[in-house]
Amino acid sequence: MLFLKISSPYFHSCFSLPSEKDPMICTNELPQISSEAPAHWKMVLQGIRQMRSSADEHQPVSREKAADTVPPKERRFAVLTSSLLSSQTKEHVTRGATQRLGENDLLTADAMDKADEETIKKLIYPYDGDIPSSIEELLLLPGVGPKIAHLVMIVGWNNVQGICVDTHVHRICNRLGWVSRPGSKQKTLTPEETRQALQRWLPKEEWVPINTLLVGFGRAICTPLRPHCGDCSVNRFCPSAFKETSSLSSKSKRFTSNKKP
Structure with missing residues (x-):
């Protein structure tokens, strides 16, 4: 956490x-982004921000x-x-x-x-x-x-x-297809691999807010098990949309059908 x-x-x-409203902190010495950014990443982040905005309004920060x-x-x-x-x-x-x-x-x-x-x-x-x-x-x-x-x-x-990458950020970035292992299209295996891959293309001004944004999104909608893809406004941009949910449902149906009466 x-x-x-x-x-x-x-x-x-x-x-x-x-938060995104706080003054920008020191990032002057960080390396510039070098890899090509994924398509529609700005639209995805904006969509997640809109989904989170109403929820965050009900969580006052003292x-x-x-x-x-x-x-x-x-x-x-x-x-x-x-x-x-x-x-x-x-x-x-x-x-x-x-x-x-x-x-x-x-x-x-x-x-x-x-x-x-x-x-x-x-x-x-x-x-x-x-x-x-x-x-x-x-x-x-x-x-x-x-x-x-x-x-x-x-x-x-x-x-x-650098970017703070926990299990939520790691999971969501892989589901969105935003990160991959060096020289391949395979998913990253660890949060540290995700951090390095994400920093290759994500603009530095997004390095701090992306953690809080994706952690909240991961707890409410893009959950580890049975993600609520139907409630996600950016599911059309997600290559993993509905796949994990349907996979779990199929397994459940097979398990039920194999039960003896």
């Missing part, structure tokens, strides 16, 4: 990916002033901690754990250092109580993969170095 929602007022507005007073170093450490928790737990578990850590003043590097945890101390010591400020250094931390590293760079350091 990438889109972190923290219920505590202290953290609520700190850990979500920037912007408490308290969050603006959080020191940047503490905020970055909290982002990393929450990201690590979220990669292994469900949303409500992450939310509760992060809130309890915050309420007990344990969401700072100094506090964890004083808690006598040798492992934590070894992890934070080389960075002077702050988190690493590069993808390469973040990836050296145990439990941090490309997805978390790019998330932390965006939310913690306000620096876009």
Whole structure:
């Protein structure tokens, strides 16, 4: 899960990916797109945005002033901690754990250092109580993969170095035929392969909003099992439309017909 929602007022507005209305963050040093973009990709994104707009209007995002007073170093450490928790737990578990850590003043590097945890101390010591400020250094931390590293760079350091690709983004991009393995038309096998393939053609201004957009779309319509293709306004552009749904239905019918009376 990438889109972190923290219920505590202290953290609520700190850990979500920037929206399309937020100021553009640093992308100046990123490589230019080079591969040919898929046909109709702009129409597909626009269609998904329209489908998501009404749903997102009913999910208010709080912007408490308290969050603006959080020191940047503490905020970055909290982002990393929450990201690590979220990669292994469900949303409500992450939310509760992060809130309890915050309420007990344990969401700072100094506090964890004083808690006598040798492992934590070894992890934070080389960075002077702050988190690493590069993808390469973040990836050296145990439990941090490309997805978390790019998330932390965006939310913690306000620096876009790549696209945050989770299972939703990975699944939907493959269904749409937007990504493939290098030198072939085969689907990408991992989120990291999807990230690299997507970055070859997707304009940089879309690198941040595409995660939140496709995660919401993947939860509501383009679900892992039995996707709601009939409710999708861009299904005419999707080479996978109705195929997974009909396949599951056929299997169910065969299973039923093979049952003995």
